[in-house]
Amino acid sequence: MATLRFNAIKKTFDRKPVEINEVERRSELFGRNVFSKRAMRQYLTSDSYKSVINAIDKGDKIERQLADHISTGMKEWATSKGATHYTHWFQPLTGSTAEKHDAFFETVDDNSAIEKFSGQQLVQQEPDASSLPNGGIRNTFEARGYTAWDPTSPAFIWGTTLCIPTIFIAYTAEALDYKTPLLKSITALDKAATDVVRYFDKKVNKVTATLGWEQEYFLIDSALAASRPDLMISGRTLLGHSPAKGQQLHDHYFGSIPSRALNYMRDLEHECLLLGIPVKTRHNEVAPNQFELAPIFEEVNLAVDHNSLLMHVMEKVAERHNFVVLFHEKPFKGINGSGKHNNWSLATDTGSNLLSPGKTPTKNLSFLTFFVNTIKAVYENEEILRATIASASNDHRLGAGEAPPAIISVFIGSQLTKVLDELEKVTDGKLSPQEKTDLKLNVVGKIPEILLDNTDRNRTSPFAFTGNKFELRAVGSTANCADPMTVLNSIVAKQLIEFKQEVDGLISSKKMKKDDAIFNVLRDYIKKSSKIRFEGDGYGKAWEEEAESRGLSNYRNTPEALKSKISKKAIDLFTQLEIMNETEIKARFDIEIEDYSKHIQIEGRLIGDIARNHVIPTVIKYQNVLIKNVKGLKEIYGKDFKDQAKEQMNIIEAISKHIAHINKNIDQMIDARKKANHIEDPVKRAHLYCDEVKPFFEDIRYHCDKLELLVDDELWPLTKYRELLFTK
Known part of the structure; x- marks a missing residue:
């Protein structure tokens, strides 16, 4: 790890800067990859354009027969800009975004194919609703869910993919995303x-x-x-x-x-x-x-x-x-x-x-x-x-x-x-x-x-x-x-x-x-x-x-x-x-309370792993160097070696104490984590992680950070704050 740290530092300083040239005006760049009103006027029929605008401004429903005209125009615009795929882009309750890419591609017969994007594919798709967070609304064997087009947020191209902002709901109509309740609010x-x-x-x-x-x-x-x-x-x-x-x-x-x-x-x-x-x-x-x-x-x-x-x-x-x-x-x-x-x-x-x-x-x-x-x-x-x-x-x-x-x-x-x-x-x-x-x-x-x-x-x-x-x-x-x-x-x-x-x-x-x-x-x-x-x-x-x-x-x-x-x-x-509805409200609570426990659980595993598998072995190596040094001083100074090796002995003793505290705290943290994992009630489990697992993090950190100040810099396995924060 020490070698990895210094190689990382060397790699950083060896890098050449990436130069960016700004030629075009910002106003000319703005919205170029967005299916904006300007793009819609160019690629949609008059009726299709009015339908989308009324949906945006008045909340009117877009008729299915017009959806095919809209999807055709959207595909023509997207492919003219190099897009090869499309996706329903949505915001599940993970806190990030989600997407599944499909090509503008269908076979006609054994020897030919066409680029196709239908109104049905624009308006609605069917991603898995059980693998993403759902708070118990969907079981693993009940995977059906729907994404539905939100015309109030314009489609855009990222890379070679047409991204269509959508809501995400369960087969039973409950919202499984952040956008649906927002739109209703x-x-x-x-x-x-x-x-x-x-x-x-x-x-x-x-x-x-x-x-x-x-x-x-x-x-x-x-x-x-x-x-x-x-x-x-x-x-x-x-x-x-x-x-x-x-x-x-x-x-x-x-x-x-x-x-x-x-x-x-x-x-x-x-x-x-x-x-x-x-x-x-x-x-x-x-x-x-x-x-x-x-x-x-x-x-x-x-x-x-x-x-x-x-x-x-x-x-x-x-x-x-x-x-x-x-x-x-x-x-x-x-x-x-x-x-x-x-x-x-x-x-x-x-x-x-x-x-x-x-x-x-x-x-x-x-x-x-x-x-x-x-x-x-x-x-x-x-x-x-x-x-x-x-x-x-x-x-x-x-x-x-x-x-x-x-x-x-x-x-x-x-x-x-x-x-x-x-x-x-x-x-x-x-x-x-x-x-x-x-x-x-x-x-x-x-x-x-x-x-x-x-x-x-x-x-x-x-x-x-x-x-x-x-x-x-x-x-x-x-x-x-x-x-x-x-x-x-x-x-x-x-x-x-x-x-x-x-x-x-x-x-x-x-x-x-x-x-x-x-x-x-x-x-x-x-x-x-x-x-x-x-x-x-x-x-x-x-x-x-x-x-x-x-x-x-x-x-x-x-x-x-x-x-x-x-x-x-x-x-x-x-x-x-x-x-x-009440089901959606409680599902979101269940997701967030479970998410909290998982985050603390992951951090607990991480800090235990890093402290035991990276910090302590490095510290012991350095302690052995000090012990060897003390033995050498004893050979040189004989009975008077204690006066000459006083500082080394103090460091050896301090290292031993810090190692003991780290191991003790990790053992107790693991026991607390096991206790929390056996609690079926997600609320009680979250409180246990908060009150009985998380407090050990600071104790473990305190002793590891003290060791960072004692151990030879060339041996320390983790990139230090001064390197992370002040390397340009």
């Missing part, structure tokens, strides 16, 4: 938000949730990464002592991008633009060899698809540049991990951002309505929202002094806090003319100042208002954005439905004017949801105590957090909005 939010926004603008016919994600990641030389079995299998380093220099000098963040990383980024951006992913921002992140990429905001379903596609493209492009991309939330101990901030907002078909403060009382009343309802939705459902960001890998990041705490709170800034505080003082019942004037001109009229961004940001807040959007900062870098976005869409939709019912009730029962009724309901919501608002330091112990006194949840690990996914509140939320 989008529909529910559209209807609820449109009904409310028509209080202010009768011209609005559609409200769209938008998403702008920020993808953080590490770039590690592929040869160096390959010499670390923990990094290659678990995505993080289970062992490794912190280097002398980490991120303490703050010299990497927003610094000059290293040339090799920049070449990778340029190549990646080229591929992204061809695929219609509107990447815009790139920069160094806080930790060494950590970077970030962010796009322009898009409709939430398309944005989720693009993020899932991006992660795949990032890995493929990295191979060209001899990099490995690390998406794990905490690949290195002692330095910042990676997140994926989800910036969410609401846009109307008339071009308005409903979370952007306006310059008139009416627009500000509209802004306040959606702003306050979102806060109320988060307050009422903070446990469910917390559950969407829970995972074995994100547990390492949340509350670690680098990311938001596990306690869900909302940050809105001092100016908006003042606005809500003043609005809360409004009296019950109808507004007096004076109150109405004061409220509209003096309170609501102040909100446009927020556009100047003169309210500070709070990076310790998991859910922060940042000018014209809410930023869910706690999403992990490995996560599929669909899960948190489905929940956020759903809770806001439910809240807006309740809001409209209350407002309409006041208008009809108490004969209030519309504005009076809206203000009264908003004032009540501000009071009820005030406990979720927090402007201070989320990292401190004081906030934990205060949050507890406010009645906010503080789930410190995934098994604790996930239980909220099958609470009565969660089941009622999704079933009432017809986003998921």
Whole structure:
């Protein structure tokens, strides 16, 4: 292993940089490999084109007879760009993407063949629904499942394959993917938000949730990464002592991008633009060899698809540049991990951002309505929202002094806090003319100042208002954005439905004017949801105590957090909005709780293997060298050798103690793992892995890392942090 380590380092330094030439304008590259509206107008008949556009804009069903025309046009476009195969591209509950490639090929007789792609092949296919995670919905002998075309997300070409975004459902119609519930939540939010926004603008016919994600990641030389079995299998380093220099000098963040990383980024951006992913921002992140990429905001379903596609493209492009991309939330101990901030907002078909403060009382009343309802939705459902960001890998990041705490709170800034505080003082019942004037001109009229961004940001807040959007900062870098976005869409939709019912009730029962009724309901919501608002330091112990006194949840690990996914509140939320049924909800919980146990199990096996089969044998070799040295000193100095060999003897003794601790902890960890494996209840098994297996990781690591500082560098088998993080 030591030889492998040094060969990896030599290979890294011997590499020549991959130079990337950017000739074409980015605007000319954008969407070239996407079956966009422009491509559809060229390759589809007028009726086919209108059918797809109506499906995208209005949710209309595409007739089967038109599907054949659409598939023919799509095939002609794809083959003109060199595509030889097609696939239904979907997002199963593994957290990654899935695809099965079929050729545009059918035989006609013994001597001839044709290229064919039918409407049936476009609209629907039948992958195995039992081998992918299904939470017990499908048995091994019941394998039938379906993928169905999602026309709202355009087909694209990757390599020589036409990729068609689809949903994935069981034969019994339950959703087995992330996209299906997301699409249903989008529909529910559209209807609820449109009904409310028509209080202010009768011209609005559609409200769209938008998403702008920020993808953080590490770039590690592929040869160096390959010499670390923990990094290659678990995505993080289970062992490794912190280097002398980490991120303490703050010299990497927003610094000059290293040339090799920049070449990778340029190549990646080229591929992204061809695929219609509107990447815009790139920069160094806080930790060494950590970077970030962010796009322009898009409709939430398309944005989720693009993020899932991006992660795949990032890995493929990295191979060209001899990099490995690390998406794990905490690949290195002692330095910042990676997140994926989800910036969410609401846009109307008339071009308005409903979370952007306006310059008139009416627009500000509209802004306040959606702003306050979102806060109320988060307050009422903070446990469910917390559950969407829970995972074995994100547990390492949340509350670690680098990311938001596990306690869900909302940050809105001092100016908006003042606005809500003043609005809360409004009296019950109808507004007096004076109150109405004061409220509209003096309170609501102040909100446009927020556009100047003169309210500070709070990076310790998991859910922060940042000018014209809410930023869910706690999403992990490995996560599929669909899960948190489905929940956020759903809770806001439910809240807006309740809001409209209350407002309409006041208008009809108490004969209030519309504005009076809206203000009264908003004032009540501000009071009820005030406990979720927090402007201070989320990292401190004081906030934990205060949050507890406010009645906010503080789930410190995934098994604790996930239980909220099958609470009565969660089941009622999704079933009432017809986003998921109870079977689908419980299946997803079963998948995630089992996934947690498997991740901890894999890491337990890994750390035991590396410690016993790599670290300890190396350490014993070095200990034998020291023992031989002591014997030599004894021959030279005779009875006085102890004074001369004192330091060597101390190291020998320290090594023996560390080895003993490592072996003892590994034995106990294996026993705990066996105990957990014999538990049939998946929830109890997950808690055992969390509480009784995982704690041994830190003990084993502590002693291995101490040995790293004692053993000769030329013998140490694992590539060290200083090499992984500072090799350009």
